[in-house]
Amino acid sequence: MARPRSEMSLKLAREVLGVSSLSTPAEVRRAFREAAKRAHPDGGGDDGAFRQVVEAYRRLRNPVDDGLAPPPVKASAPAPDPRLTIAPITALLGGIAEHRLPDGRLIRITLPAGLRSGDKVRAGEARLEVYVRAEGGVLVRGHDLWMTAHLPTATLRKGGRITLDTPLGKRIVWITRKAADRGLVRLEGQGLPARGRHPKGHLFIRLAQTAGAADSAALSLLRRFAAAWAA
Known part of the structure; x- marks a missing residue:
């Protein structure tokens, strides 16, 4: 029996995990593990955020649900990474980001406030696509x-x-x-x-x-019931 198709878009799934269309399966798995730790209720997250992280990972494990096959990978030298991944606070306020150029140089880029995923910024002679990852519960x-x-x-x-x-x-x-x-x-x-x-x-x-609030309320109710039964 075929698995039901996910309703989450690929774009949203990538934003939830903070990855891009160029991320490798290993990078997606690593991003999933980190996001799951942050969103898990036992670690201060909540059920809704945790379910969203799990759904995003399931969506990215089967990207051909959109009817589009992933682009072929050429057996040539790896192209420079066109991504610039930033935190929500940087998207909100702007700031300084670092990016490594194809020649190995590390440059600092001054970013304006209000960047969204999909926006383009210039770094030297390159144009980078912005991805805003989830961070700090935001x-x-x-x-x-x-x-x-x-x-x-x-x-x-x-x-x-x-x-x-x-x-x-x-x-x-x-x-x-x-x-x-x-x-x-x-x-x-x-x-x-x-x-x-x-x-x-x-x-x-x-x-x-x-x-713990639900457990405390249930325990309080149980104690009242036990006291009434004993009486």
């Missing part, structure tokens, strides 16, 4: 930043005011009942800045229950 999707906030059960049920460390610094966020029910908050205009043809993005915050 993921870039298009123009938007995504992160996860772990909150107490009471806040997830009733909402309230919280202070979060975001890529833009500390922010006071109001969690409404509706947002708590959806498990998602959007901060308008606090994603990647506008640049060229790119509009300003937003910051999306997934709301997850603090690790």
Whole structure:
């Protein structure tokens, strides 16, 4: 029986793992292991992010689902790497990145704020394609930043005011009942800045229950039940 086709696009799968179309299977596996460690609930991540990492890896293991065979590999000298992989904070604020040229020289490139995956930057005589990898619990999707906030059960049920460390610094966020029910908050205009043809993005915050909170609630309920039974 054939495996169901993944609904995740190749582009999104590469962004999730921080790889490109030129990455080797070994590089994809290494990126998957690193991303899985960061996203695993036992390491401070959340189930949604971890499932996305696993789905991205499955998608990249079978790229011909799009009906397109991978480009043939020529048996010639390896071409220079046209990629420039950067962290979300560099895409957000700009900064300095290093890149090794085909002749072995290491150069420093000054990058503007607001770069997206797929943008091109010049490094010497080369033009490099930008890829924004996930890092530090922050993921870039298009123009938007995504992160996860772990909150107490009471806040997830009733909402309230919280202070979060975001890529833009500390922010006071109001969690409404509706947002708590959806498990998602959007901060308008606090994603990647506008640049060229790119509009300003937003910051999306997934709301997850603090690790161990569900177990504590279940244990408390069990204790109350045991006390009532004993009485």
